Amino acid sequence: MKSLQKLATAQKGKYYGLLLLAFLLGSVILIQAYLIVSIVDGLFIGKQTFNQVFPLLLVLLGVLLLRSFISYWTGQIGVKMAVNVKTSYRKKLINAFSGQSLTGSYQGQSGQKVSVLLDAVDELDSFFSKYVPQRMVTTIVPIMILVVVFSQHLYSGLIIVLTAPFIPIFMIIIGQSTQRKSEEQLDRLAAFSGRFLDTLQGLVSLKLYGRSKQYKDVIKQSSLNFRDATMNILKVAFTSSLMLEFISMLSIGLVALELGLRLVVFNQMSFFTAFFILLLIPEFYASLKELGSAFHAGRSSMGAAAKIEKELAVNEHIPEWGERALPTKPESIALKDVQFQYGEKGFMLKDLNIHIPSYGQVAIVGKSGSGKTTLLHVIAGLLPLSVGKVFVGSEDRSVYKEEEWFRHISYITQHPFLFSGTIAENIAFGVDATMDEVESAAKKAGIEDLIQSLRYGYDTQIGEGGRGLSGGEKQRIALARAFLKKPSIILFDEPTTGLDIFTEQILQRSIQQLAQNSMVITVAHRLQTIQQANHILFMENGALLAQGTHKELKASHSPYRELFSLHEEGQNE
Numbered sequence: 093m094k095s096l097q098k099l100a101t102a103q104k105g106k107y108y109g110l111l112l113l114a115f116l117l118g119s120v121i122l123i124q125a126y127l128i129v130s131i132v133d134g135l136f137i138g139k140q141t142f143n144q145v146f147p148l149l150l151v152l153l154g155v156l157l158l159r160s161f162i163s164y165w166t167g168q169i170g171v172k173m174a175v176n177v178k179t180s181y182r183k184k185l186i187n188a189f190s191g192q193s194l195t196g197s198y199q200g201q202s203g204q205k206v207s208v209l210l211d212a213v214d215e216l217d218s219f220f221s222k223y224v225p226q227r228m229v230t231t232i233v234p235i236m237i238l239v240v241v242f243s244q245h246l247y248s249g250l251i252i253v254l255t256a257p258f259i260p261i262f263m264i265i266i267g268q269s270t271q272r273k274s275e276e277q278l279d280r281l282a283a284f285s286g287r288f289l290d291t292l293q294g295l296v297s298l299k300l301y302g303r304s305k306q307y308k309d310v311i312k313q314s315s316l317n318f319r320d321a322t323m324n325i326l327k328v329a330f331t332s333s334l335m336l337e338f339i340s341m342l343s344i345g346l347v348a349l350e351l352g353l354r355l356v357v358f359n360q361m362s363f364f365t366a367f368f369i370l371l372l373i374p375e376f377y378a379s380l381k382e383l384g385s386a387f388h389a390g391r392s393s394m395g396a397a398a399k400i401e402k403e404l405a406v407n408e409h410i411p412e413w414g415e416r417a418l419p420t421k422p423e424s425i426a427l428k429d430v431q432f433q434y435g436e437k438g439f440m441l442k443d444l445n446i447h448i449p450s451y452g453q454v455a456i457v458g459k460s461g462s463g464k465t466t467l468l469h470v471i472a473g474l475l476p477l478s479v480g481k482v483f484v485g486s487e488d489r490s491v492y493k494e495e496e497w498f499r500h501i502s503y504i505t506q507h508p509f510l511f512s513g514t515i516a517e518n519i520a521f522g523v524d525a526t527m528d529e530v531e532s533a534a535k536k537a538g539i540e541d542l543i544q545s546l547r548y549g550y551d552t553q554i555g556e557g558g559r560g561l562s563g564g565e566k567q568r569i570a571l572a573r574a575f576l577k578k579p580s581i582i583l584f585d586e587p588t589t590g591l592d593i594f595t596e597q598i599l600q601r602s603i604q605q606l607a608q609n610s611m612v613i614t615v616a617h618r619l620q621t622i623q624q625a626n627h628i629l630f631m632e633n634g635a636l637l638a639q640g641t642h643k644e645l646k647a648s649h650s651p652y653r654e655l656f657s658l659h660e661e662g663q664n665e
């Protein structure tokens with residue numbers, strides 16, 4: 093609770109506002125009890141007329157209104173505190189997620205991350221909107237009441253002092269298990285969300301492999317687990333309310349019995365004093381009881397805070413960036429003694445020394461798993477280097493601003509991600525472009541005819557991830573993006589799966605066109621791409637085995653010759 097508490101005290105204005113309102117509430121409760129007792133005492137003991145007590149009734153009405161107003165403002169301040177904290181946590185989480193390198197973003201299930209961002213952050217609400225305001229009220233109001241009760245009657249004060257500690261003791265015992273159960277509930281919710289999203293995304297594979305029934309059961313089970321965890325929390329909440337009610341009723345009963353005996357049997361006190369104390373005692377215990385419920389909610393928030401902190405504490409190694417602007421057209425890219433490793437013992441790129449000129453086509457070639465895509469990601473600046481440097485021209489790339497670097501890059505992956513929206517919006521993604529420019533880019537990427545054949549043309553809606561488009565169509569939209577963005581560096585992960593001859597030719601032609609003014613680096617799987625490249629990087633097991641033109645490598649390097657002849661065989665077949 094300490095870290096959440098710090099966030100509450102950091103909002104000084106609101107915190108002191110709550111303190112002031114708690115004092116006001118204490119005073120209003122005392123005045124309200126005093127007025128009620130005066131009116132009843134005046135009417136029934138002092139035999140006053142209604143007209144005589146009427147002014148007091150008006151004041152009482154004012155006091156009741158003031159009390160409602162104080163409760164309203166206390167609630168409002170709590171809600172505003174919660175909003176500030178939730179906004180700041182959501183920002184931190186989004187920054188953490190968006191700042192992650194590729195390896196970080198691949199870890200864990202996407203659904204779980206969404207669950208932390210939405211559900212766990214929402215769970216923080218009750219600490220600030222309920223617990224903090226109520227704790228302030230309970231710190232001040234019962235003490236004010238106790239002082240007044242002691243000033244009126246010593247023994248009633250003593251009974252309160254003896255019975256009141258049972259409530260906080262009980263709250264602490266219950267609070268421990270609430271936090272544990274709340275963490276468990278959030279874990280299960282995150283697991284449920286994660287599995288659900290995984291299943292949705294892999295629905296086709298599940299059907300093809302006849303696993304949809306098993307996954308249905310898995311989802312059902314994780315949903316039941318979440319339900320059980322929620323029920324466990326509710327069980328604790330109900331038990332805690334019952335016990336708090338029981339303790340406070342018992343204590344009020346004891347004080348009432350003592351007052352009754354003194355007033356009626358022993359005739360040792362006035363009706364005014366007895367009634368006044370009797371009205372204040374329920375207020376005293378109500379305040380403690382409400383803290384009990386708020387404490388329960390606050391503990392749930394702690395569980396959520398622990399989960400969020402865990403997500404934020406992932407100490408990930410990310411690419412470094414500086415503050416300098418990048419020249420309009422970056423000169424060559426050079427990798428000097430570069431190494432990169434996935435995790436501590438994962439696959440490793442070893443001692444890479446590569447020079448790529450500012451225009452022309454570079455092909456990265458090698459067997460599957462040799463590290464071609466990983467090298468492309470290192471060149472793109474998506475992965476942090478373990479050792480070595482990447483130079484842009486003569487400058488270390490890390491001195492440049494991240495957004496400046498990415499402004500110069502287009503990356504056409506094997507499965508480009510399209511966002512839910514129109515085709516035009518997807519082509520113009522990240523740039524301000526007129527409709528003419530969008531159409532001209534689509535034409536260069538060879539997708540214009542297809543778009544025009546659609547009923548709504550460029551305004552056709554596509555689903556998230558490009559649902560509704562084929563792989564080749566998605567790649568051509570990504571190409572159109574590249575034409576529109578006019579990047580200096582184009583990274584292209586050539587599709588391994590067979591595209592039709594028509595689409596393949598369009599892709600080849602477009603890439604060649606882009607290579608006239610830009611640096612094109614392709615993870616090449618096709619013979620034609622390899623033959624056309626100005627420079628070839630031949631990878632094996634994370635190392636750069638050889639580099640040069642296709643002719644040079646074919647003539648001098650036997651492993652390359654072997655791979656190339658395999659390519660040729662595949663193509664002939």
Ligand SMILES: Nc1ncnc2c1ncn2[C@@H]1O[C@H](COP(=O)(O)OP(=O)(O)OP(=O)(O)O)[C@@H](O)[C@H]1O
Pocket residue numbers: 194195198434438439458459460461462463464465466467615
């Ligand atoms: N995020 C990751 N975390 C850990 N290891 C990874 C990750 N991505 C890839 N690898 C591993 O790194 C190695 C190289 O992968 P990479 O995708 O770079 O190969 P590739 O040459 O592009 O293969 P392909 O031609 O089949 O696409 C593989 O052994 C792969 O399992």
